[in-house]
Structures are given as structure tokens and as C-alpha cells.
Amino acid sequence: MKRIFLFLIFSNILFGQEKLVFDNINIQTGIDYQNENYLVFDNSEFYYFKDFNSNTWNKKDILYNQIPTSKDFPYNFFHIKNKNYFVYKGCGTVYEFKNDSILRIDNSFEHKSQFNASTFIYHDEIYYFGGYGLFTFKNILTKYDFKTREWELVKYSDHNNIPEPRSHALTYLIDDDLYVIGGFTENYETNLTTTTNKALNDIWKLNLTTKKWTFLGNLKNKNFHIIEKLGYLASKNNLFFDNGKLYQIDFKNEILKSTEPKGKYTFSLLEQYNSKRNEIFYVLSNSDESNRKYEIIVENFDDYKSDFINEEDLFESNNSTQNILLVLVVLSISLVIFYFLKKKSKPQHENKIILKDSNFYFKDKAISNLLSEENELLYFFFKHKHQALPMNEVVDFFSKNDATPYNTLTKKKDLVLSGLKQKLAFILEVEEDDLFIIQKNTEDKRIKEIQLNPRYF
Known part of the structure; x- marks a missing residue:
């Protein structure tokens, strides 16, 4: 008991x-x-x-x-x-x-x-x-x-x-x-x-x-x-x-x-x-x-x-998966050919993202698929589009004057920047690596700098 x-x-x-x-x-x-x-x-x-x-x-x-x-x-x-x-x-x-x-x-x-x-x-x-x-x-x-x-x-x-x-x-x-x-x-x-x-x-x-x-x-x-x-x-x-x-x-x-x-x-x-x-x-x-x-x-x-x-x-048409894949292969080859032909041609002025009245536009259409932090980060880059920014200043952009560790801010910067690049590359139909100019500081090679590519902005 x-x-x-x-x-x-x-x-x-x-x-x-x-x-x-x-x-x-x-x-x-x-x-x-x-x-x-x-x-x-x-x-x-x-x-x-x-x-x-x-x-x-x-x-x-x-x-x-x-x-x-x-x-x-x-x-x-x-x-x-x-x-x-x-x-x-x-x-x-x-x-x-x-x-x-x-x-x-x-x-x-x-x-x-x-x-x-x-x-x-x-x-x-x-x-x-x-x-x-x-x-x-x-x-x-x-x-x-x-x-x-x-x-x-x-x-x-x-x-x-x-x-x-x-x-x-x-x-x-x-x-x-x-x-x-x-x-x-x-x-x-x-x-x-x-x-x-x-x-x-x-x-x-x-x-x-x-x-x-x-x-x-x-x-x-x-x-x-x-x-x-x-x-x-x-x-x-x-x-x-x-x-x-x-x-x-x-x-x-x-x-x-x-x-x-x-x-x-x-x-x-x-x-x-x-x-x-x-x-x-x-x-x-x-x-x-x-x-x-x-x-x-x-x-x-x-x-x-x-x-x-x-x-x-299951599918809307009676085409088999193999036929669908064949069509996709043809389309992929066409896209590759189109991409290289377009890359060889000189970019026109309208193939740029512009800032107007605090909003971003591409070919006169407002860009609306950016998250708030992505939008703020792009605005930050536009404010300094004529200068190369040290990467630590970009990290500081995410700081809210709180006690958030620097490593956490760095990872947040990478996440937001990656999402921004993915969406902008999709809009402009270019490679993500072409959107920004990444370089080392001329006086201190340890400092990495980033700047919008004027070719697209």
C-alpha cells in the first residue's frame, strides 16, 4: 500500500x-x-x-x-x-x-x-x-x-x-x-x-x-x-x-x-x-x-x-510522362539558345530596375514580390549605388541597436540577400552573380565590398 x-x-x-x-x-x-x-x-x-x-x-x-x-x-x-x-x-x-x-x-x-x-x-x-x-x-x-x-x-x-x-x-x-x-x-x-x-x-x-x-x-x-x-x-x-x-x-x-x-x-x-x-x-x-x-x-x-x-x-492530357519530359527537353534547349543569344546582345536601357517615388519598377511595372526586408535592403543599395559598400556595413544594416550577435546578423544578411538576388535575377533574366559587383578594398585587401551592377540598376 x-x-x-x-x-x-x-x-x-x-x-x-x-x-x-x-x-x-x-x-x-x-x-x-x-x-x-x-x-x-x-x-x-x-x-x-x-x-x-x-x-x-x-x-x-x-x-x-x-x-x-x-x-x-x-x-x-x-x-x-x-x-x-x-x-x-x-x-x-x-x-x-x-x-x-x-x-x-x-x-x-x-x-x-x-x-x-x-x-x-x-x-x-x-x-x-x-x-x-x-x-x-x-x-x-x-x-x-x-x-x-x-x-x-x-x-x-x-x-x-x-x-x-x-x-x-x-x-x-x-x-x-x-x-x-x-x-x-x-x-x-x-x-x-x-x-x-x-x-x-x-x-x-x-x-x-x-x-x-x-x-x-x-x-x-x-x-x-x-x-x-x-x-x-x-x-x-x-x-x-x-x-x-x-x-x-x-x-x-x-x-x-x-x-x-x-x-x-x-x-x-x-x-x-x-x-x-x-x-x-x-x-x-x-x-x-x-x-x-x-x-x-x-x-x-x-x-x-x-x-x-x-x-x-492524373494529368489533364493523355500524354505520358515520357512525352511531357521530351517536350520539356526541347523547351530547355530553346531556352539555353535564347539565353546565349540574349547574353551576346548589348543590354538596353529598359532592361534595368529603377527606383521611382520609393517604389521599384522594371519596364514600367511595379515590383511587388519582394519581402519587406528584401525591399529595404535593395533601397539601401540604391542609396549607395555609386559607391562600393564594405560588407560589414551591409551586416550593420540589419542591426536594430540591440544585442543580436554579429554572427546571427551575418546569417540573416546572407538569407535576405540570397532571396533578393534570386527574385531580381528571375525578373531581369540574368545570372544571380551578375547583379552585384563584388571586390576587395584597394587599400585593405581583407575588406570585401559590394555594389549594385550599373548595368542592371
Whole structure:
């Protein structure tokens, strides 16, 4: 009896129950394969867990938590090399969950620039593709470096052939190839400041070894799109997504399959697939909007699935992937020939970016795809366009007279400058290295200087 009493005193497990229901969807779920637990987090004080072999949910105190207090839980969950991590949904801060505590491990900050990005793990590193933040959609790829504890921008090998900026895209990783499907982007077909975003129906493939994008085609079925809070999952070499129906995308055979409509395919959220047990871990909402409830469900994936009764071509046309690739090769050769012919010709005055009334223009059109920091940095370069700036002055530009370490400012400078160069090179259709003149100071060779290339500015 004494042993039981001591256990109850020192254990931080608060209770056990078979059913777990929430009043809101501001939660995050995860699968801990190392300890064979399903995890649910809904605030900064405690979490819920259920053993793979148990039907009971337990509530447990978080002993130490460095995540800022908030009403929701704005973090994505990742399980890498038997460790559990939380990453800010807008990209940036990284925390490790271990020993019932959440500890910050990064040297970064809350970027707030890639909300609703498509996240994935590749070679045990965390990646964010696309997303939305600071009033713009993104098509950048960022990854977290566990050694430096910083985020870095992954540069594409061909900036002239990249997907349109987007959020909410499906992504599916097969070996070294990342497939990106659909999503939402800015609707430029209206002048209204607040309008519904445009749904995308394209499919792209990024080879993560060569960093080269390939456009595969457009979806034939235009009727299914990702909605915020809905999930998708990869299982047995196929991608599954539910929205009213359960869809299966078969990339190998270029086929889209679907089931009959079912309620759970409409109200299920945050789906995750447990590859060890062939189970699906998800949140199921009821249909009562006046009294919405969200139940945590663990179910055998074969029971969750229905018979796929509909089958159609994945792509808009009947062309095979090989024919599409052949067309892309021809187009690529044409682009290369066009590029070299254009490079030989003398640049005209109109092939310049100009500053007018505090706004940047190219060929009389305003440039609107720059982030605020990229815009401010370009303005800074324009103010000193007739002089070469020491690189340390560019780093000082990012200082806000606070105690931010110089190394952090340097990395931030590199990230912003890289993004700026990528976008300007895309606009001007030139190489990124041609945008700036990089040189050493004539008096002190240790000092590196940078200046806008007057050929393009």
C-alpha cells in the first residue's frame, strides 16, 4: 500500500481515458516511434499520450517548457532519428521534446514568412517549401541545419523554371524527388485587396540532389484542393488525401482513384500514417457547427479506407510522362539558345530596375514580390549605388541597436540577400552573380565590398 501511495505522489500522469475529445482544433499531433506513443499537444502545460498497444489516453504534465505561452499550439511536429521536435509553423524557432520537457535548440527567430508551408524530412533534415507570410506567397525552399542551428535557403539550379508561389500544397517524397501538387496562390485576376486565393492544379517535381524543378503537368480533376487544417498521408508508395472522398494518387501509373463520399472523409483532419502498425492517426470533427467537438482517432488504415470505385487519368492530357519530359527537353534547349543569344546582345536601357517615388519598377511595372526586408535592403543599395559598400556595413544594416550577435546578423544578411538576388535575377533574366559587383578594398585587401551592377540598376 505504501508503494502505491508513493507512486501516486511522484508520478506526473494525471489520468487515463479511452476517449480524447477537444472543443477546438488548436492542437498538434505526432507519432513517437522510439517510445511507440501517439502524442497530442493543446497548450504549454501538459500533453496526452497513448501507447501503440493501448486503448487508453493519458494526460501528463510538461515539466519544463521554453515555448512561449499561447492559446493555440502553432508548431509542427517532426520525429527524426528517434527524437521529437517542434518547429514554429511560420518557420524559425526549433524545440526538442524529451523527458517530458520542451527545450529550445536553435539560434534562429520566428520568421513568420512560411505559414501553411509544405513540410517534409529529407536526409534527417527539416524542410519548409512555400507558404505565406508578410503579405506574400512563397516558392522558396528552406531547411534547418542541426549543426549551425540556423535555417538556410536552398538555391535552385534554374531560377527560370520554378513553381508559382503557393501555400497548402501537397508534397510527396520518393527517394530524392519531391512532388508538389496544387495549393493556393495570390489571385491577380482582381484588383480587390481582399479576395479568395486562386487554387492551383499543377504538379511539379524537384530533384533534391540537382535542385532542378520539372513541370509534370496539370491535374485533370479540378475539384479537390487542400483546405486549411486538412491533412494528407503517404502509405505504401501512394499518396492519399481526403476531402469528401478519399483520393489515392498513383504516380507510377499516373492515375487518380477515389471512393464514394463519406462523412469521415469530410470531417477528418491532421491525418498521419503509422508505417509500423498500418494505422491512421487523425482528428474527427462532428457536423454540429454550434457545438463543434474534435475527437482523436487511431484506426487501422485498411478499415479507414473504402473501395476505390472511380479511376481517371492524373494529368489533364493523355500524354505520358515520357512525352511531357521530351517536350520539356526541347523547351530547355530553346531556352539555353535564347539565353546565349540574349547574353551576346548589348543590354538596353529598359532592361534595368529603377527606383521611382520609393517604389521599384522594371519596364514600367511595379515590383511587388519582394519581402519587406528584401525591399529595404535593395533601397539601401540604391542609396549607395555609386559607391562600393564594405560588407560589414551591409551586416550593420540589419542591426536594430540591440544585442543580436554579429554572427546571427551575418546569417540573416546572407538569407535576405540570397532571396533578393534570386527574385531580381528571375525578373531581369540574368545570372544571380551578375547583379552585384563584388571586390576587395584597394587599400585593405581583407575588406570585401559590394555594389549594385550599373548595368542592371
